[in-house]
Amino acid sequence: MDFFNPIKKAEVIREKLRKDGKYLISKIEGSKQEGGTRKVLDAYFRYKDYMDSEEWFHASEKEIWSPKFLGLVENLWSKPIQEVKELEFQNPSYSAGFRLSGDPRKFSKVFTIQLAGCDYDCNYCYVPKELNVANPKLGKYFSAEEIINHFLLAKENSKEPMNVIRISGGNPTIVPEIIIDIYNEIKKRQLSVYLWIDSNLSTPKYLEDLGSEIKNILKQKNVGVVGCFKGADEKDFAIITGAESEYYEKQFETAEWFLDCGTDFYVYLPALIYGNNVEEKLKAFIERLGKLNKNLPLRIEVLEIIDFPWAKLNMDRAEKLGRPLPKTDQRIVFNLWYNKLLPQFYTQEELDKYCCQVSLE
């Protein structure tokens, strides 16, 4: 199996993702990303509804902050993987609600920008491979000003409140200049918007290069970052991402960089664990993250991975390259994480909090 150096890959892709102060954004319309296509706002931007639960939308504000919508459903083993969680409880809606106004439902509909390049090649990726290689023919360059114009138009035409902008990809943190430009544009126009930034944590280099300007932005009240750890150890990391296993460590370095900035930082962990020692691996992962910040494991959302038709293309391709998805039932990972392991490390009171309520101080 051949693995690649993600640092070198990032250098090459980064150059193509920026041109004359503009950023290469994927064209969603007409791509194989059909799930996203249903929610395309125009050819290049889309929205995501973080909550589609009627019960949640009709609950009282007290209920939506209660443990009622936390954790796993009771009859976990009889449910398909997309139904094992009560709710996708860590997401920009809750973070924005907690930090800005109190009601996550005002932040459920999220305007999403998909940067057209990534330095990993995950075997479960939901983005078609061709949209992640910084190919200008499959995207278009937009300035921050143009992006915000599109957001405002979408907001104006939206029946539901649209108060969140998510910078996604691809991996936005190899071109973090987009974060500064979009944040400054929001500020210049005095918009009341929450900014949610995705990162695959591959490197802190380009963030560090931007010095104090980005650090100041990343600790603002209306900004949150979620870093996605790929795999619970270096071997799993290499199989999942296609990157050389030694770069597993970079994820911790990047997470630490965000924490040092005072960022409102969250973690995703796809429920993909290989081998027979799943429990030991997850426990070691909790301990490792706990060294960065004792409460960081409580800020993790384990992600269910679904073989959507467009993701299936990446899964099949990776399998042919010798990087199949693990055989471990994802429900085993969920059950271990939420029902067995976290309770060994934290009190019930701590477990009853939403990730955004967990302090990192």
Ligand code: SF4
């Ligand atoms: S899952 Fe995320 S990090 Fe992995 S290849 Fe896709 S966009 Fe990149």
